[in-house]
Amino acid sequence: MAGKLISAVFGVLAVCFLLLPLVVILPLAFTSSQFLIYPIPSFSLRWFEELFTTPVWRDSIVNSLIIGAGTTILATVLGVLAALGLREKLNFISAPLNTVFLLPMVVPAVVLGVGMQILYAKLGLSSSYAGIIIAHTVIAIPLVIVSVANSLQGMDTRLELAAASLGAGPAATLRHVTLPLAFPGIMTGAVLAFAVSLDEVVLNIFLAGPGQRTLARQMFATLRDSISPAIAAAAFLFIAGTVLLTLLVLLARRRFSGAR
Amino acid sequence: MVDYHIRLDGVTKTFGALRVVDNLRLDIVRGEFLSLLGPSGSGKTTILMMLAGFQDATEGTIYVDGHMINDIPSHRRNMGVVFQSYALFPHMTVAQNVAFPLKMRGVGRAEIDARVNRALDMVQLAALSERRPAQLSGGQQQRVALARALVFEPGVVLMDEPLGALDKQLREQMQLDIRELHGRLGLTIVFVTHDQSEALTMSDRIAVFNKGLIEQIDTPRMIYDHPATRFVAEFIGETNLMEGEIAGREGGEALIRLDSGGMLRVRDRAEFDAGRRVLATVRPEKVELSEAPAAINSIPVAVTDSIYQGDHLRVQLQGPGQRLVARRDRRAAEWTPGAKINATFAPEDCWVIVP
Known part of the structure; x- marks a missing residue:
């Protein structure tokens, strides 16, 4: 009984610790005040209006969406291919290759940023959308690989043998059997890739020019010079977007498992 | 073809x-x-x-x-x-x-x-x-x-x-x-x-x-x-195996001298010469049980267990130097453990293989 009480109290505290920062910042998005402070004098949508009308903010939102979309597509395609390839226990290369693919998860972003800055200068990719998308893809790929590999691991390999025996060549088996069954993992990987791209600041500082300033980067910059409630509004957008995406994935997974 | x-x-x-x-x-x-x-x-x-x-x-x-x-x-x-x-x-x-x-x-x-x-x-x-x-x-x-x-x-x-x-x-x-x-x-x-x-x-x-x-x-x-x-x-079904060697032939049947003593008359297989080591196999359902010894292929045994299995009775037997098993119709006598009886079978129900 006491044990149950303790774990309940601990659980509530943990949830508070995770959610309080959000609860604190979110109402400020609707303040009418010039400053990021409590109490809120009255509610207004002026900071959202500012977000969508001021060129700096609006461009940063658009940039985030462009770069996020590009990263999601690139990282998902490459990650799925890598996960499929790494499944084959071909030879002694597979295991080391797996480690290499997952390395960007543990390498500090600062280190990656410095390295890429030097490389990009030589390749002429500095301050370009392509450069940022590639950089974000590098850190997003491991997440896609892990979630897709997870899906593939849970799959009965005999399903693919069965497909072959029924007349499906390798391409048809991939299209009709393997990919549909890996779909939940692919969806999860794609959302994670988008979230990572949205959230990335360090690589952007090193690699992006003013033309590729993203929402996260803009929030970071704004924090330093003017603490405007526009940051809270941006944070609100961020959180709303993330929750929406998560719900989308949950829905897709539910539909899929309901289909089972 | x-x-x-x-x-x-x-x-x-x-x-x-x-x-x-x-x-x-x-x-x-x-x-x-x-x-x-x-x-x-x-x-x-x-x-x-x-x-x-x-x-x-x-x-x-x-x-x-x-x-x-x-x-x-x-x-x-x-x-x-x-x-x-x-x-x-x-x-x-x-x-x-x-x-x-x-x-x-x-x-x-x-x-x-x-x-x-x-x-x-x-x-x-x-x-x-x-x-x-x-x-x-x-x-x-x-x-x-x-x-x-x-x-x-x-x-x-x-x-x-x-x-x-x-x-x-x-x-x-x-x-x-x-x-x-x-x-x-x-x-x-x-x-x-x-x-x-x-x-x-x-x-x-x-x-x-x-x-x-x-x-x-x-x-x-x-x-x-x-x-x-x-x-x-x-591997296929259950069987009784008895080791011995071919002792000779008589009237289209082969004679096997069992290692445990006693002679068996079995279905002849021409490819086995006298003196050849062989295994005589008899399926449990071909083993008959009787109180009195039979004229041929009679092995004295003691009942060690008698198990009711619904459609048949499984009788475990201890013979000289080896165990045997018989499947009998359950309407036949309920053989009680310890009974001294005889196991017997027809020559054509005994198949000889090399060990």
């Missing part, structure tokens, strides 16, 4: 130093139901995997209809495969599963529908065509797998312990269903199992495997009544 549908010629499969299948020669007759029977690790499943094209033969050649198929990939072999784990596609309905091989072959929509319906009717599942595999019982799933493997009318169907995951009653029903389908459709079926009674029930011929080699290949009747080796005699 026998019409060989499939021929394996010197087929060997090795995994590292392990020879799972060793220089196998096997002809499979068109339209026959051939069981590959053996304990796990005897190479029977590996043979099926090579036939289906899931694994390559290390050496040797596989022919179908006289054409070598070693280099033909699975999806062009046109063989139906039924797995123990069913291997139904979980994201498709029953109807979509059965339609899959037809779709892969570019069959038109209307014809697909007609053939899927016919295949599902055949396995009595037409009512469940819109269900997903997870909503079906194990037996229903296996029937869907069967319909899926038959709907594209392959000449050969390969089955890898397809009934292994089902409970006993359902398994026996499915055995009869598959046997009936085989007779009706005239298919060549290669059926892997480790269940000897399943093999006896279903097969035209049984190939008994041990350590990558065929110990014996013959009809169920010959395999049971005339096992070629000790392994076959012990």
Whole structure:
């Protein structure tokens, strides 16, 4: 009984610790005040209006969406291919290759940023959308690989043998059997890739020019010079977007498992 | 002339130093139901995997209809495969599963529908065509797998312990269903199992495997009544084995001097000369029990246990130097443990093999 009480109290505290920062910042998005402070004098949508009308903010939102979309597509395609390839226990290369693919998860972003800055200068990719998308893809790929590999691991390999025996060549088996069954993992990987791209600041500082300033980067910059409630509004957008995406994935997974 | 549908010629499969299948020669007759029977690790499943094209033969050649198929990939072999784990596609309905091989072959929509319906009717599942595999019982799933493997009318169907995951009653029903389908459709079926009674029930011929080699290949009747080796005699059904040597011949029967003392008169096999070490085998249901000794083949025994098994009585016996077992009709005397009686059998019920 006491044990149950303790774990309940601990659980509530943990949830508070995770959610309080959000609860604190979110109402400020609707303040009418010039400053990021409590109490809120009255509610207004002026900071959202500012977000969508001021060129700096609006461009940063658009940039985030462009770069996020590009990263999601690139990282998902490459990650799925890598996960499929790494499944084959071909030879002694597979295991080391797996480690290499997952390395960007543990390498500090600062280190990656410095390295890429030097490389990009030589390749002429500095301050370009392509450069940022590639950089974000590098850190997003491991997440896609892990979630897709997870899906593939849970799959009965005999399903693919069965497909072959029924007349499906390798391409048809991939299209009709393997990919549909890996779909939940692919969806999860794609959302994670988008979230990572949205959230990335360090690589952007090193690699992006003013033309590729993203929402996260803009929030970071704004924090330093003017603490405007526009940051809270941006944070609100961020959180709303993330929750929406998560719900989308949950829905897709539910539909899929309901289909089972 | 026998019409060989499939021929394996010197087929060997090795995994590292392990020879799972060793220089196998096997002809499979068109339209026959051939069981590959053996304990796990005897190479029977590996043979099926090579036939289906899931694994390559290390050496040797596989022919179908006289054409070598070693280099033909699975999806062009046109063989139906039924797995123990069913291997139904979980994201498709029953109807979509059965339609899959037809779709892969570019069959038109209307014809697909007609053939899927016919295949599902055949396995009595037409009512469940819109269900997903997870909503079906194990037996229903296996029937869907069967319909899926038959709907594209392959000449050969390969089955890898397809009934292994089902409970006993359902398994026996499915055995009869598959046997009936085989007779009706005239298919060549290669059926892997480790269940000897399943093999006896279903097969035209049984190939008994041990350590990558065929110990014996013959009809169920010959395999049971005339096992070629000790392994076959012990693997198929239960048997009593008595060691001895050929002492001579008399009146078309061979005489065996048992190591435990006593003489047996058995069905003669000309290939065994006098002095040859042999094993005399008698099936438990051929052993008669009586209080008085019989004129021939009479072994004095003591009853150690008498077990009621519903349709028969299993009597455990201790003879001179060895144990015996008899299956008796339960209406006969209920032999009580400790009773001193005699076990006997007819010469023609005793089959002699080399040890």
